[in-house]
Amino acid sequence: MSASVVRRLALLACMAILPHAAFAQQPLAQSPPTSATPVDLNVVGDLVAANLILADQQVLDAFGHVSVRHPANPQRFLMGRNLAPALVTANDIVEYDLEGVPHGAKTDFAHFLERFIHAEIYRARPDVNAVVHSHSPAVIPFANTQVKLQPMYHVSQFLASGVPVFDIKQAAGGPTNMLVGNGKLGKSLADMLGQNAVVLMRGHGNVVVAPTLPLLVFRAVYTDANARMQSQAIALGGPITFLDADESAQAAKVIDQIHTRAWDLWKRKFTR
Ligand SMILES: [Zn+2]
Numbered sequence: 001m002s003a004s005v006v007r008r009l010a011l012l013a014c015m016a017i018l019p020h021a022a023f024a025q026q027p028l029a030q031s032p033p034t035s036a037t038p039v040d041l042n043v044v045g046d047l048v049a050a051n052l053i054l055a056d057q058q059v060l061d062a063f064g065h066v067s068v069r070h071p072a073n074p075q076r077f078l079m080g081r082n083l084a085p086a087l088v089t090a091n092d093i094v095e096y097d098l099e100g101v102p103h104g105a106k107t108d109f110a111h112f113l114e115r116f117i118h119a120e121i122y123r124a125r126p127d128v129n130a131v132v133h134s135h136s137p138a139v140i141p142f143a144n145t146q147v148k149l150q151p152m153y154h155v156s157q158f159l160a161s162g163v164p165v166f167d168i169k170q171a172a173g174g175p176t177n178m179l180v181g182n183g184k185l186g187k188s189l190a191d192m193l194g195q196n197a198v199v200l201m202r203g204h205g206n207v208v209v210a211p212t213l214p215l216l217v218f219r220a221v222y223t224d225a226n227a228r229m230q231s232q233a234i235a236l237g238g239p240i241t242f243l244d245a246d247e248s249a250q251a252a253k254v255i256d257q258i259h260t261r262a263w264d265l266w267k268r269k270f271t272r
Pocket residue numbers: 063064114133134135204205
């Protein structure tokens with residue numbers, strides 16, 4: 001992580017409780033996010049942190065994107081402009097509606113082609129307030145084979161409800177460029193996700209959802225870790241014992257309480 005990114009996030013954390021006017025006086029973040037609706041800067045700071053953490057944890061690379069539902073308008077969400085996640089600052093955050101249309105963004109901003117993933121999941125899932133789409137390499141084998149991704153350990157218990165696979169060729173009725181580039185495909189993906197926490201995308205990547213940004217980051221990191229461990233277990237050979245439904249339900253109650261420890265640790269790396 002470059003020193004300039006660390007400095008920008010450190011400054012953002014210091015300013016997170018200040019009103020927009022005070023925010024605007026700071027030299028490294030000269031304007032509030034390009035959001036049409038006033039937004040709590042704590043939320044913006046957490047979204048920037050989620051971008052940096054997921055890049056640092058190698059869940060996101062040059063590609064992928066993470067968003068949060070707008071705290072003041074559930075029909076809108078906030079996400080970085082078309083930019084590598086490790087480079088996102090508060091000034092790159094854009095407000096979108098559920099049609100994927102940006103509001104208040106600078107005219108020279110480019111937008112992610114796959115913002116419809118986020119829009120349609122927020123439309124379909126009122127309980128979801130944070131979404132990440134990544135191309136984590138460890139997960140893709142489970143999208144392209146018949147092997148189901150299942151919970152190897154307690155911190156990935158959220159996989160127990162099932163991890164469906166979205167096949168864009170089936171959804172589109174023929175070959176595509178593999179990108180979820182419109183609302184129709186986004187809706188098909190949201191339908192395949194159902195009430196689960198993770199959906200895989202054949203030949204592409206995966207999407208993770210959660211009610212909060214800290215839990216989203218936790219789930220995205222441990223989806224990737226679980227995939228690597230499950231592949232290792234398969235290589236060892238023999239039957240694999242996964243968490244059963246009851247174990248997963250009991251583990252979920254604990255993780256709900258303690259996952260913020262991971263968030264605090266990961267965020268700290270960029271704020272001190
Ligand atoms: Zn993608």
